[in-house]
Structures are given as C-alpha cells and as structure tokens.
Amino acid sequence: MTLTELTSSFTLTGVPRDVVTTAAPVTMRVTTNNFAGYTVTVQPTTPNLLPSIAGSTDVIPASLLEVSGPAQVGTFTPLNPGTPVVVDTKPSASASTGDVIANNYRITIPFVRPDIYRGTLNYIATTL
Template identity: 45%
Template sequence: MANRIIVRRENSPPGGFQTGPARACRRGLLGVAAVAALACGGAGVAAAVPGVGSPGSTEANVAVSSAIALTGLTPSFTLTGVPGATVTGLGAVTMNVATNNLAGYAVTVESATATMAAGAPTNLDSVPIGALSVRESATTNYAALSSTVVRTVHTQSTRSIEAGDTISNDYQVVIPFVNEDTYTATLNYIATTL
C-alpha cells in the first residue's frame, strides 16, 4: 500500500482557507465588485415614463365587386286552348333581379329546344317553339321564342333597388293543329350586367 504525504504551510489553516484580516479584506473586495457589476449592468436600461406613447396607423379598405342574382323565377306556367286559338297569359312569369352594377342589367330568355315535346310517349306531334311568344309586361309587341336567338325581356341602365327589381313577362301562343296533349319546353332565363 502506498503512503500519502500531506504538506501544509504553517501559517495556513487546514484546507488553505484564510482567516482573520485577510479573509475580511477579501470579502470586502468581492462586495465592492458585486455592487459595481450591478451598477454597470443597469446603466443601459431606460425607465419608461408613464403616459408616453408611440403612435402608428393603418388604412382599412373594403373592395366591393359587381354582383347580380336572378331569383324567384316562376317554375312553370300553362296556356290552355284549342287548335287555332291564340291564348295569352299576362304576367305568366315573374322573377326578381338584384344587382349593384351602376350601368344596369338585361334579362333574356331562350328555349332549350326547337319544339315543345308531347307529354304522351305515343304522341308524335310537337309544337314549334316559334308558336310561343313573349314580351315584358306592360309593353306592346310580342317576340317569337327561339332556340338559337335570345329574346330580351327587360333592360335598364341603372342598378336595381336593394331588395331587387320584380320583372314580369307575358306569354302568348298560337295553338297549331296537333293532338290533344300537354306540350312542354324549357325556357332559360339569364340576367346579365351591362
């Protein structure tokens, strides 16, 4: 087993700790250094004064696009008569058009087919779509419907009212010599901004 040799200075206490005046001096120096460090560390921090603000502003924008809506279109109507008769339906179709477009809007109608088809599968007759005419209510002339040419049934150069404008159309048919039946065609309406 090896021997361990401990060398100790006569004037130093065990562990090398200083006592008496030397230790007090050392503590005093450490205290001064700590205070100086705190003072230096806080020198760069500016205290906020109450009531002082930093102003700024932003600009709010609301971009409104043009819009148009056709709603409340009459789902169907029927004109009834005998061959050779001219049958009129005043206000047969109504709708509501709402738009914020300052230049106004137009409403058109066009048939999806060139003929009105018979309801009975065994009935081979049909009614030409041109036998059916339309006009805007309270106007004079009727225009024959077509599957290739749109008919304008309302136009105006101003926007609608906020709740939308009520549009009304009259229809008239000259019934040809065909079998007794109900003949049907789909009419497509479109409201367009100008």
C-alpha cells in the same frame, strides 16, 4: 347579380287556332349593384315543345310561343332557341331590394293531337 323568385311554370290551354295568353305573368326579381345596369333574356332550350303521350310524333315549334315584357313595349316576340329575346334591360343598378320583372306569354294553338306539350325556357341575367 342574382335572378330569384322566378315563376316555376305556366300553362297555356286551348283548342287549335285559339290564341291564348298567360292568365298571370311570369315574374322574377333581379338584384344587382352594377351601376351600368343589366339585361334579362329568355330562350327555349329546344326547338320544339314535346308531347307527353308516348309514341306521339306531334310537336309544337317553340317559335310559336311568344313573349312580351317591358323591353317589347306591349308587343309579343316569338321565341327562338338560337337567339335570346331581351325581356328587360335597365341602364342602372336595381333597387336595393331588387327589381321585379314580369313577362306574359301567348301562343296560337296549332292543329296537333290533344296532349300536354312541354318545354323549358332559360332566363339569363347579365350585367351591362
């Protein structure tokens, strides 16, 4: 099983209280010959998106970041560092060239100091 071609990064930009969504989906390709299928999950590595400005104590809770994908049927689900969110599942092997999966993200910008806040998301593909 392989998970390849994962979008390396994305940016959400706005002012406090704006609800912003990714301009282009985060995509990846899952390839497996497991006839039972696969599941793909995502979760943040830390509880907060951290500021870039040295000394800033503002953070953005990772749970404010929401993901939508085929497994959510058009709804957005908050991320949680303790619980992976299923973003796709398939009860059969992928196509021989792999299956392309796409996720959108959104966030309601909180009232924090203007900055670039960063976090890391882990995508994990497992066979069923």
